[in-house]
Amino acid sequence: MSELAVRNRIREFRQERGDMTQADLAQTCGVTRQTIIALEAEKYSPSLELAFKLARALGRNLEEVFRYAEKK
């Protein structure tokens, strides 16, 4: 059975918004830009609180941004 992990569509939704940079998103959510880089590369799984903050900043529901799926 393949391993499951927290996958996300942060980069996709951020780029959809056009003018939102990694630095903007980081500032809105109170994290460093390097954490956004790690999240977008799916090298880091956020806490529940940060996940809610990210979804709100991207104007999406939590389930749209994050899913529990097979690892890349």
Place this chain on the structure above:
Amino acid sequence: MSRIHRRIQVLLAVAALGAAGMFLGAEGWRGIDFGPVGATLLYAALWVFVIHLAKYAGEVFPEEWSLAERQAWVALVFVALISLHMLNLLAALPDLGAEADRLRNSATRPLWTNLGLLIVGWIVVASMLRRQAGGGVELDERDLRIAHRASRFADGSLLLLIIGLVVALVALPEYSRTWLRPMVAANVLISLLIARALVENACTVLRYRRERG
């Protein structure tokens, strides 16, 4: 790789050469004492690094490194240098006999000066890095999680080191305990704490590296 990164690598190589020269001891290599030359090289390289950090803010470290990761790398270098000084002291103390019990003796005098220089250098570099971060978020949940894991690993390592020391002391035959004077024992305990800090910083930078893949 940028020009600045290449320069930083050269500086690190020069600093490592200087440190090696410093820690060869008074007998040096083929009877030549490289101590003063090594110290000059090491501190000159550190000084040029500080100048680079002030002049080329943001170019010295890769952009994908967070402030906490940069601070961990700086801490690793300085703690490694402090560890080498402590090892040098531990190697010299047993030969001093009763003189080893004096707080200021021929082995500790150069140590205090070097430790002072290193700690001042560390404070300067750390405060420059913080200033360059420009008031943004300095530490977030990812940094704290990495710091927590590194700290737990370092605590485990310290426990093993203490157990190892206790076993070594118990196993030592009576006649070979003569070197274990109070000041030597005190310095061994301080060295264990420094070793813990070294393990913690090494573990921190490794975890950041592993997370980047």
